[in-house]
Amino acid sequence: MTRADKLLIVAILLCALFGLAKIYRHFFTPLDQLFPAQATITAEGNVVRTIDLDPAGGKLTLQVSGRLGPATVEVDRGKVRMLAANCPNQICVKQGWIQNPGASIVCLPGEIIIHLDGPATVDAVTR
Amino acid sequence: MFSTRRLVYLSLLLAMATALHVLEGLFPIPLPFPGVKLGLANIITLLILYLYDLRAGLTVAIARVFLGSLLGGTFLAPGFFLALTGAVVSTLIMALLVNKTDCFSPLGISLAGAVGHNLGQLVMASLLLQNQAIFFYLPVLLLAAIPTGLVTGYILQKLLERLEKTGLLPELTRNGG
Numbered sequence: 001m002t003r004a005d006k007l008l009i010v011a012i013l014l015c016a017l018f019g020l021a022k023i024y025r026h027f028f029t030p031l032d033q034l035f036p037a038q039a040t041i042t043a044e045g046n047v048v049r050t051i052d053l054d055p056a057g058g059k060l061t062l063q064v065s066g067r068l069g070p071a072t073v074e075v076d077r078g079k080v081r082m083l084a085a086n087c088p089n090q091i092c093v094k095q096g097w098i099q100n101p102g103a104s105i106v107c108l109p110g111e112i113i114i115h116l117d118g119p120a121t122v123d124a125v126t127r
Numbered sequence: 128m129f130s131t132r133r134l135v136y137l138s139l140l141l142a143m144a145t146a147l148h149v150l151e152g153l154f155p156i157p158l159p160f161p162g163v164k165l166g167l168a169n170i171i172t173l174l175i176l177y178l179y180d181l182r183a184g185l186t187v188a189i190a191r192v193f194l195g196s197l198l199g200g201t202f203l204a205p206g207f208f209l210a211l212t213g214a215v216v217s218t219l220i221m222a223l224l225v226n227k228t229d230c231f232s233p234l235g236i237s238l239a240g241a242v243g244h245n246l247g248q249l250v251m252a253s254l255l256l257q258n259q260a261i262f263f264y265l266p267v268l269l270l271a272a273i274p275t276g277l278v279t280g281y282i283l284q285k286l287l288e289r290l291e292k293t294g295l296l297p298e299l300t301r302n303g304g
Binding site: 001002003004005008009012013015016017018019020023 | 228230231232234235238239242263265266267269270272273277
């Protein structure tokens with residue numbers, strides 16, 4: 001075995017280990033870290049705001065104006081809720097916090113939709 | 128230049144390479160990684176590169192894959208194409224190292240050939256699957272190529288030493304007759 005042989009072995013070993021480390025770190029990263037969830041807020045058919053949801057993120061309130069006037073949406077540590085709205089039944093407000101990808105809050109009278117997108121943490125949910 | 132002696136010796140080597148190729152296919156290595164094997168037939172390819180030239184090595188490598196797959200029943204199956212590209216790429220790389228460098232021993236050249244085999248295989252696999260994700264498998268194959276390449280290289284080194292001792296080498300490579 002010559003010096004060049006040993007160098008070749010070390011080079012291949014390093015390549016292999018580097019590749020393995022890179023790939024397996026990718027494999028073992030939870031999907032929601034690779035693709036963070038997003039909240040899309042739609043008012044009267046138009047997307048008015050897209051917010052990245054970070055479970056470690058802070059509090060944020062924003063005004064959305066729908067058909068019945070302004071509504072308040074609150075975002076807190078990756079969760080979203082309708083804080084206040086002008087609609088008669090207040091269904092959207094009573095629904096409370098949503099945080100799982102695929103969940104949504106719909107205010108029909110106000111025509112405001114909050115929808116969470118992101119990699120599903122479960123395959124399907126039946127209710 | 129046509130030489131009957133060369134033809135006969137290359138044919139014998141081709142027969143040996145085919146036998147090794149088929150034998151190896153019969154004994155899967157009990158590891159949870161498909162595609163990892165010793166590459167015993169590569170010993171013959173590299174021996175030919177040492178004794179003869181690139182053309183002889185390439186011919187025998189390709190013919191070996193054809194004959195081996197016909198005997199093993201994998202002719203024109205995906206494994207056949209993987210073996211073919213792997214054999215061609217590894218032969219080219221080893222020929223380059225044998226002819227253009229003199230700092231590598233048979234161990235290093237065999238190792239480079241094993242790595243070349245993996246690269247060729249994966250390129251063909253990604254073409255067959257029409258998907259580049261198969262390259263995620265490369266580090267596993269590279270890791271496996273180190274011991275297998277070194278083992279086959281070691282066997283070749285011993286083989287060359289023995290051939291040297293018998294004094295048959297000039298007879299093997301003589302062109303006349």
